[in-house]
Amino acid sequence: MTAVRPGVRAMLAGLASGETTAVELVGRCLERITAMDPALHAFLRLNPRAEEEARQADRARARGETGPLCGIPIAVKDNLATAGLATTCGSALLREFVPVRDATAVARLRRAGAVVLGKTNLDEFAMGSSTENSAFGPSRNPWDPARVPGGSSGGSAVAVACGMVPAALGSETGGSVRQPAAFCGVVGVKPTYGRVSRSGLVAFGSSLDQVGVLAGTVADAAALLAVLAGPDPDDATAAARPVEDYAGACGEEVRGLRLGLPREYFGEGLAPEVAAAAHEAASRLAAAGAEVSEVSLPHTPWAIPTYYVIATAEASSNLARFDGVRFGSRVDPGTGLQGMYRATRGEGFGPEVKRRILLGTFVLSAGYHDAYYGRALRLRALLRRDFQEVFAAGFDAVLTPTTPTPAFPLGEKVSDPLSMYLSDVYTATANLAGLPALTVPVGTSGGLPVGVQVLGPDFSEARLFRIAAALERTFGTFHPPAAA
Amino acid sequence: MRCGRVRRVSDGTLDDAVLRQLARLAQLTLDEATLPDLRAQLATILAHVAKLQEVDVVEADVAAHAEEAAAPLRRDEVRPSLPVEDALAPAPEVFAGLFRVPRVLSG
Numbered sequence: 011m012t013a014v015r016p017g018v019r020a021m022l023a024g025l026a027s028g029e030t031t032a033v034e035l036v037g038r039c040l041e042r043i044t045a046m047d048p049a050l051h052a053f054l055r056l057n058p059r060a061e062e063e064a065r066q067a068d069r070a071r072a073r074g075e076t077g078p079l080c081g082i083p084i085a086v087k088d089n090l091a092t093a094g095l096a097t098t099c100g101s102a103l104l105r106e107f108v109p110v111r112d113a114t115a116v117a118r119l120r121r122a123g124a125v126v127l128g129k130t131n132l133d134e135f136a137m138g139s140s141t142e143n144s145a146f147g148p149s150r151n152p153w154d155p156a157r158v159p160g161g162s163s164g165g166s167a168v169a170v171a172c173g174m175v176p177a178a179l180g181s182e183t184g185g186s187v188r189q190p191a192a193f194c195g196v197v198g199v200k201p202t203y204g205r206v207s208r209s210g211l212v213a214f215g216s217s218l219d220q221v222g223v224l225a226g227t228v229a230d231a232a233a234l235l236a237v238l239a240g241p242d243p244d245d246a247t248a249a250a251r252p253v254e255d256y257a258g259a260c261g262e263e264v265r266g267l268r269l270g271l272p273r274e275y276f277g278e279g280l281a282p283e284v285a286a287a288a289h290e291a292a293s294r295l296a297a298a299g300a301e302v303s304e305v306s307l308p309h310t311p312w313a314i315p316t317y318y319v320i321a322t323a324e325a326s327s328n329l330a331r332f333d334g335v336r337f338g339s340r341v342d343p344g345t346g347l348q349g350m351y352r353a354t355r356g357e358g359f360g361p362e363v364k365r366r367i368l369l370g371t372f373v374l375s376a377g378y379h380d381a382y383y384g385r386a387l388r389l390r391a392l393l394r395r396d397f398q399e400v401f402a403a404g405f406d407a408v409l410t411p412t413t414p415t416p417a418f419p420l421g422e423k424v425s426d427p428l429s430m431y432l433s434d435v436y437t438a439t440a441n442l443a444g445l446p447a448l449t450v451p452v453g454t455s456g457g458l459p460v461g462v463q464v465l466g467p468d469f470s471e472a473r474l475f476r477i478a479a480a481l482e483r484t485f486g487t488f489h490p491p492a493a494a
Numbered sequence: 495m496r497c498g499r500v501r502r503v504s505d506g507t508l509d510d511a512v513l514r515q516l517a518r519l520a521q522l523t524l525d526e527a528t529l530p531d532l533r534a535q536l537a538t539i540l541a542h543v544a545k546l547q548e549v550d551v552v553e554a555d556v557a558a559h560a561e562e563a564a565a566p567l568r569r570d571e572v573r574p575s576l577p578v579e580d581a582l583a584p585a586p587e588v589f590a591g592l593f594r595v596p597r598v599l600s601g
Contacts, residue, residue: 110580243568315543326520333521335593340586342596348521350596356523361532364522368513369536371520373543382543388551395554425531428538 015173032081080123103358113210130165160190185437192461265299326370
């Protein structure tokens with residue numbers, strides 16, 4: 011097994027020089043998966059055509075037709091549609107579902123020459139923060155297999171942390187890229203709402219969902235997002251605004267940038283070692299010439315209740331489509347159409363998905379709609395206004411811990427959903443406000459990685475890459491012992 | 495699945511009858527044995543969500559969220575849609591180019 015964790019740019023250099031081939035790269039990734047995945051369960055399924063697709067990439071390169079990711083193996087979270095390759099969403103209900111088309115994000119990867127290596131594990135329908143809600147069993151954290159990798163994009167985070175792939179796609183509704191990235195010690199990017207097409211991403215909370223990227227380095231994450239970003243006729247919310255030079259931004263200094271440390275993110279519930287890591291990150295950015303000072307985002311304490319009303323309300327509507335008629339499995343007890351719907355959904359969905367559908371149905375029901383959903387929409391606007399006021403006051407970005415604690419033990423929060431929800435306390439705000447956010451590892455504590463996140467105004471991804479790259483230059487990258 | 499009226503309970507929490515009614519509205523069967531745990535979990539979550547009532551939200555504009563920053567318009571042009579055979583391919587049961595469902599009306 012190769013001892014190092016090769017990145018996207020190193021692979022591209024090897025391919026360009028003729029030192030290696032896409033077929034060899036796929037072979038090396040599969041070798042790592044064979045060696046490491048039985049204990050970690052990052053993947054739900056490998057692409058049986060990966061080697062053939064790599065061969066095609068090698069032929070294309072020989073002809074001089076090289077896309078920006080030509081021959082690079084990439085993993086895809088299993089709630090993004092892949093034509094001809096099962097897309098289960100981690101649900102028993104979709105165990106055999108094979109899409110007829112690629113999600114736009116996947117199609118763009120393929121168009122750039124990337125090879126889809128396989129589909130990664132997730133909490134069922136992306137509902138969870140630990141990957142323990144997968145119908146196919148949990149993934150495990152490569153830093154300590156007794157702990158969760160985070161979720162819902164836990165499989166993608168594990169795959170990248172271990173070098174099974176150099177980068178992976180994930181998705182976010184409340185922190186599902188950043189939280190597992192922080193727990194596994196890799197870079198995770200949640201773009202601005204509308205920066206990447208959601209077409210073919212199985213919907214959970216449509217006003218919050220966004221396709222994201224996980225990679226071993228900031229520049230590799232930037233390389234992937236550059237391929238994914240841009241308008242799409244299949245998603246009316248995909249923004250037409252030009253895509254900035256993310257790769258170039260990674261080389262820029264942070265001197266002169268103004269960064270805010272929101273005091274509400276450093277209060278009760280934050281582990282001291284995570285607080286210390288975030289303060290150290292702020293100090294190093296200040297030493298690199300950034301101006302760092304405290305700011306306030308006063309509505310932060312209401313982010314989680316706001317999130318769990320809006321996200322569950324949207325989920326209860328979005329998941330209505332899984333009724334045993336158009337896709338997925340069907341359970342028909344012979345009691346008519348309604349009986350088939352209820353049996354299919356009752357047997358097909360796991361406990362967390364049912365909990366969220368019931369909660370969403372409750373908060374949207376007559377008599378409760380205004381008190382819960384209507385009020386949550388207004389809180390969401392206030393949360394966004396908090397950020398806008400900070401940015402209007404001249405701050406370029408804010409810096410916070412990504413998670414309140416490092417990765418927690420498997421099983422610790424499974425029977426206490428509220429405690430699980432609170433692990434998203436620092437990440438859900440970016441989804442509610444629609445802002446871009448990026449997590450980067452800055453240290454370890456007790457043998458577990460710790461991340462900080464940077465949040466900026468709408469479509470400021472280049473600036474976030476610039477700040478994160480500066481952090482990476484001073485802190486380096488972090489590799490789990492098994493993958494070092 | 496359908497928005498409906500749920501019997502309102504005075505303290506905003508759920509009893510088993512309300513839970514069953516929500517399950518009917520959401521087209522879900524629930525295992526009776528799971529109801530006590532489920533009710534307790536939802537009660538804990540709703541107690542946390544009740545924090546929303548603490549904030550004065552009168553001045554907030556619900557339209558002020560991120561979608562405004564995106565939402566471009568595209569040309570109003572007819573484009574090809576999903577072919578029927580592709581749409582039917584993942585369905586559990588099909589018949590004569592249609593999705594087949596269990597009998598809706600008796601007789």
